[in-house]
Amino acid sequence: MKIAVLVKEVPDAAVQKRIDPSSGRLDRSGEKNLNPYDTHAIEAAMQIKEGGAVEVDEIVAVTMGPESAVRALHKAVSLGADRSVHLSDAALAGSDVAATGYALAQVLKRESPDLVLLGQQSDDGECYTIGAVVAEYLGQPSLTQVIKLDIAGTELTCERQAEYGYDTVKVTLPAVISVGDAINEPRYPSLKAIMGAKKKPLETVSVGDAEIDASKVGADGSNVKCGDFKAPPSKSAGTIIEDDDTDDTVAKIVAWLDERKLLA
Amino acid sequence: MSNILVYALHYEGAFNKNSLGAVAEASRLAGELGGEAHAVVVGEGISDELAGALGKYGAKKVYKAEGPEGLAGPVIDTLGKLFDGGDYEYAVFGGGLLGFEIGAGLAARIDAGVTMEVTGVNVVDGKLAAERPILGDSSISTSRYKGKGIIIARLNAFEVKETGDGDAPVEAITTELSTQAQQANIVTRGEQRGADVDIEGASILVAGGRGLGKAEGFELCDDLAKAFGNNAAVAATRAVVDAGWYPYAAQIGQTGKTVAPKLYLAAGISGAIQHKVGMQASENIVAINKDANAPIFEFSDLGIVGDLNKILPKLTEAVKARKG
Numbered sequence: 123m124k125i126a127v128l129v130k131e132v133p134d135a136a137v138q139k140r141i142d143p144s145s146g147r148l149d150r151s152g153e154k155n156l157n158p159y160d161t162h163a164i165e166a167a168m169q170i171k172e173g174g175a176v177e178v179d180e181i182v183a184v185t186m187g188p189e190s191a192v193r194a195l196h197k198a199v200s201l202g203a204d205r206s207v208h209l210s211d212a213a214l215a216g217s218d219v220a221a222t223g224y225a226l227a228q229v230l231k232r233e234s235p236d237l238v239l240l241g242q243q244s245d246d247g248e249c250y251t252i253g254a255v256v257a258e259y260l261g262q263p264s265l266t267q268v269i270k271l272d273i274a275g276t277e278l279t280c281e282r283q284a285e286y287g288y289d290t291v292k293v294t295l296p297a298v299i300s301v302g303d304a305i306n307e308p309r310y311p312s313l314k315a316i317m318g319a320k321k322k323p324l325e326t327v328s329v330g331d332a333e334i335d336a337s338k339v340g341a342d343g344s345n346v347k348c349g350d351f352k353a354p355p356s357k358s359a360g361t362i363i364e365d366d367d368t369d370d371t372v373a374k375i376v377a378w379l380d381e382r383k384l385l386a
Numbered sequence: 387m388s389n390i391l392v393y394a395l396h397y398e399g400a401f402n403k404n405s406l407g408a409v410a411e412a413s414r415l416a417g418e419l420g421g422e423a424h425a426v427v428v429g430e431g432i433s434d435e436l437a438g439a440l441g442k443y444g445a446k447k448v449y450k451a452e453g454p455e456g457l458a459g460p461v462i463d464t465l466g467k468l469f470d471g472g473d474y475e476y477a478v479f480g481g482g483l484l485g486f487e488i489g490a491g492l493a494a495r496i497d498a499g500v501t502m503e504v505t506g507v508n509v510v511d512g513k514l515a516a517e518r519p520i521l522g523d524s525s526i527s528t529s530r531y532k533g534k535g536i537i538i539a540r541l542n543a544f545e546v547k548e549t550g551d552g553d554a555p556v557e558a559i560t561t562e563l564s565t566q567a568q569q570a571n572i573v574t575r576g577e578q579r580g581a582d583v584d585i586e587g588a589s590i591l592v593a594g595g596r597g598l599g600k601a602e603g604f605e606l607c608d609d610l611a612k613a614f615g616n617n618a619a620v621a622a623t624r625a626v627v628d629a630g631w632y633p634y635a636a637q638i639g640q641t642g643k644t645v646a647p648k649l650y651l652a653a654g655i656s657g658a659i660q661h662k663v664g665m666q667a668s669e670n671i672v673a674i675n676k677d678a679n680a681p682i683f684e685f686s687d688l689g690i691v692g693d694l695n696k697i698l699p700k701l702t703e704a705v706k707a708r709k710g
């Protein structure tokens with residue numbers, strides 16, 4: 123079988139993110155990295171491949187993004203993917219989550235994998251949603267927040283944390299599964315794998331190559347327009363007590379709680 | 387066309403609070419748009435009584451569809467069909483796993499715009515505009531929709547309000563499940579693991595972080611929660627869950643639960659952004675941390691700079707004494 127892993131390049135979490143005040147857009151300069159959740163998706167693919175329950179012919183990493191996004195693909199390949207596909211086209215700039223999911227689904231249709239894996243959220247964006255959008259465009263079932271995955275033939279048994287506790291769901295392939303970071307501990311790429319990553323096949327695909335309807339992507343093809351960035355309501359600074367005399371401190375806490383009827 | 391559909395999730399005969407907030411908010415918005423909010427319930431053998439009760443929160447009609455519970459597919463099929471009827475322009479979901487899955491899938495199904503993690507919605511020029519915090523909540527962006535719009539709230543972002551005039555009429559509808567919906571089947575739902583912690587239902591949460599020093603440190607939090615009584619529970623940060631000091635079911639934050647209790651008391655927690663997003667909606671935030679520069683003090687209502695090992699035991703005694 124064939125597994126596709128969707129990956130994304132995101133600003134490094136350790137770097138302060140900001141909106142460029144002149145353009146009102148996210149400032150995408152600065153350090154970038156492979157979205158941490160996606161490393162768990164690659165690891166999950168590797169564990170299926172190495173697990174022996176099914177025969178995995180190849181793992182393909184797929185991304186959509188500007189030229190710089192190839193770095194995310196190199197990282198994905200160094201972590202074990204066999205090759206990668208980069209959907210890159212000026213026509214895609216400004217796509218909203220539904221348009222992005224549609225475009226990725228078109229690329230996946232060319233690949234027709236048995237299983238699509240991705241991280242359940244990206245550090246910079248659309249939480250829990252892209253997998254469900256991609257699945258809908260592919261006409262496949264989708265599960266998100268999956269923290270355990272077993273495969274047998276064409277059936278997946280997935281565990282996930284849901285509103286009332288844990289769910290176990292059986293899914294018939296092909297399917298799109300978004301994984302949480304509790305699913306595994308991603309491996310570190312070896313130096314050899316890092317060095318070799320640039321030599322593994324990388325295909326760059328345009329909107330035309332993937333038969334993407336250009337009127338359905340990009341800022342104009344998107345159904346949502348974002349703007350009017352504003353600062354969140356500022357919260358007035360709270361009271362601070364330095365604990366010099368603990369009895370006194372505790373009396374103050376109790377009085378504070380009392381005033382707000384929290385000890386009723 | 388200014389009607390809004392809203393999905394209400396239920397489990398073992400009760401709707402979840404987050405869904406009730408979504409129904410109340412959809413009802414307010416539909417009112418401003420000059421339309422109605424209609425709720426959708428999907429499940430096995432749902433009584434009319436249960437479904438109709440959504441009227442109290444402002445739903446003017448409730449559709450009930452027979453189908454497997456806890457999965458997105460059957461709900462997307464049901465909502466998609468209702469949208470095909472042409473009477474609806476928007477759908478509103480509370481957050482949580484199913485809200486995200488259904489909302490996103492439905493957006494693709496009906497070719498709508500979707501916004502997730504929404505914390506506020508306004509009517510602007512006769513249309514809905516959704517506000518979403520971005521960049522670790524340092525900025526808020528507004529989404530406007532070209533045509534149909536789907537709004538998925540941040541967990542518990544909408545207040546539960548009983549603004550309706552009583553029970554709503556219930557209409558039973560049938561949905562034919564799509565192939566993809568049939569490809570996912572629930573084996574077990576709502577299994578409790580690791581602990582009998584119900585941090586979402588508690589009105590007081592005593593949360594512990596790495597500052598507790600070791601697993602046994604949680605006894606300090608347990609004792610204080612017990613002193614507060616029935617309505618209190620213990621929560622934890624990811625750092626301590628990863629360290630195995632406390633079960634995952636109690637984890638607050640980006641990769642854990644989002645809560646909004648009346649009181650959130652954070653002990654030995656630094657206040658990292660991933661933790662903050664899970665608890666900032668709490669009504670009153672009290673933090674105890676020995677580091678005066680800990681980020682948690684930037685968003686706490688009452689901050690105590692000191693050693694939790696000294697403060698918590700005495701606070702527990704004092705609360706016990708007060709509660710008598």
Ligand SMILES: Cc1cc2nc3c(=O)[nH]c(=O)nc-3n(C[C@H](O)[C@H](O)[C@H](O)COP(=O)(O)OP(=O)(O)OC[C@H]3O[C@@H](n4cnc5c(N)ncnc54)[C@H](O)[C@@H]3O)c2cc1C
Nearest residue numbers: 595596597623624625639640641642654655656661676694
């Ligand atoms: C993708 C991603 C997702 C994440 N998701 C989550 C999430 O869902 N939830 C979450 O919580 N975190 C999450 N994190 C981790 C988060 O960034 C922080 O590392 C974590 O919240 C820190 O937990 P902490 O406050 O317990 O520990 P620390 O940051 O180590 O803070 C401990 C605090 O205790 C104080 N302290 C120490 N001793 C004492 C004492 N005796 N008395 C009083 N104070 C004391 C210290 O001054 C310090 O401020 C995530 C991170 C990433 C990258």
